[in-house]
Amino acid sequence: MGKLVAVCTSKRKGERKKNVGTVMLLKNLGLEGDAHAGFAHRQVSLLALESIQKMRDLGLDVNPGDFAENLTTQGLDLLKLPVGTRLKIGRDVYLRVTQIGKECHTRCAIYYQAGDCVMPKEGIFAEVLRGGTVSVDDEINPYPRYRFAVITASDKGSQGEREDKSGPLLQEMLLPWGDVVAYHVVPDEIDKLGELMRKLADEEKVDLILTNGGTGLSPRDVTPEATLQVIDRIVPGIPEAMRQESLKITPKAMLSRGIAGTRGKTLIINLPGSPKGVRENLQVFLQVIDHALEILTGRGGECGN
Known part of the structure; x- marks a missing residue:
């Protein structure tokens, strides 16, 4: 059973996001107040804490939000979720996975420090099917389609x-x-x-x-x-x-x-x-x-x- 360990937003693109603890997810848009909200099918980005730990093992001092992900999860193997998978968060929120990984057109600071970055390979993206409030420690799990x-x-x-x-x-x-x-x-x-x-x-x-x-x-x-x-x-x-x-x-x-x-x-x-x-x-x-x-x-x- 997975859970959220961080809920992160930023006011501008291209910067690390901060864990705000609780936020409203808006249907067909994304996280309220986040710079990436409303970006077509990539409304919400997710990255596992386990993926962040891989970068820590390389000697980097990184935390949830540093990879510009919106939701940091734990206990859920995001990479095994096929496109189309529905995710239920808490009692009210539903997401649909729309993309696995992404192509980085420019190298970030983390890449230059470690020679690699997990977000392009292990981050996933989703759209908001049903909005509501999400918070740290909310359960997040695949839902039958x-x-x-x-x-x-x-x-x-x-x-x-x-x-x-x-x-x-x-x-x-x-x-x-x-x-x-x-x-x-x-x-x-x-x-x-x-x-x-x-x-x-x-x-x-x-x-x-x-x-x-x-x-x-x-x-x-x-x-x-x-x-x-x-x-x-x-x-x-x-x-x-x-x-x-x-x-x-x-x-x-x-x-x-x-x-x-x-x-x-x-x-x-x-x-x-x-x-x-x-x-x-x-x-x-x-x-x-x-x-x-x-x-x-x-x-x-x-x-x-």
């Missing part, structure tokens, strides 16, 4: 008569936990919805299918019926929790017929069709997405906490 599918049930959307805004919103909200590998806009038809869900679960082996639309009282709203024909087990607590929270906003939430269940190792959840409803309901489930998918897919251990 889940595979998601999004299905928008809409007659008009499937015919190109209406732009689907809920599907892209779901893809954005799911980004910290994995990638949407399949996105479909289909008509409100039980057979087509069911066939697609079976294919995504049985053949493409996605971990989570999120449908949006078709959960109301209209005769064409058949997403729950299609889902019932597909799932092996019902998970009633998920839609119950979503409706409970939605009722605090509007009494119309009681009219939602969305359900949730599992087919094999795939979780399927029905969400409303509107972007507002999608955001509000998914935020409820995201509180337990870690535990739900770890247990269902077998990538985590069940606990009683």
Whole structure:
């Protein structure tokens, strides 16, 4: 299990960074107030304390931040993390590894002192998928990269008569936990919805299918019926929790017929069709997405906490 031993920033590029202990990581940007924030895919730089120790063994008096890294880690083999790996820091922050090592166009003072430098070979870079506060001693660990599918049930959307805004919103909200590998806009038809869900679960082996639309009282709203024909087990607590929270906003939430269940190792959840409803309901489930998918897919251990 890895941890942060330093959180470093600098106001200017080309200088050593100082350990500030705590800092805010901003989504799609980097460390608040850091000179390197917002640099395309290299928003955050990481270097292991174990790599710094190699330079100390060469006789250099170097410390975290001296290699201009933002986050200094301990107990995590950064070089074994492939590009695309998600890293969870503390409770809220998620990064995605975007680059291993870098090319130095100019030699730094450390290189001239030791004849070598670890940052170009052993430093890694990441982008911020979900921001929040990080501090020294926070845990940092690789996170399972889940595979998601999004299905928008809409007659008009499937015919190109209406732009689907809920599907892209779901893809954005799911980004910290994995990638949407399949996105479909289909008509409100039980057979087509069911066939697609079976294919995504049985053949493409996605971990989570999120449908949006078709959960109301209209005769064409058949997403729950299609889902019932597909799932092996019902998970009633998920839609119950979503409706409970939605009722605090509007009494119309009681009219939602969305359900949730599992087919094999795939979780399927029905969400409303509107972007507002999608955001509000998914935020409820995201509180337990870690535990739900770890247990269902077998990538985590069940606990009683």
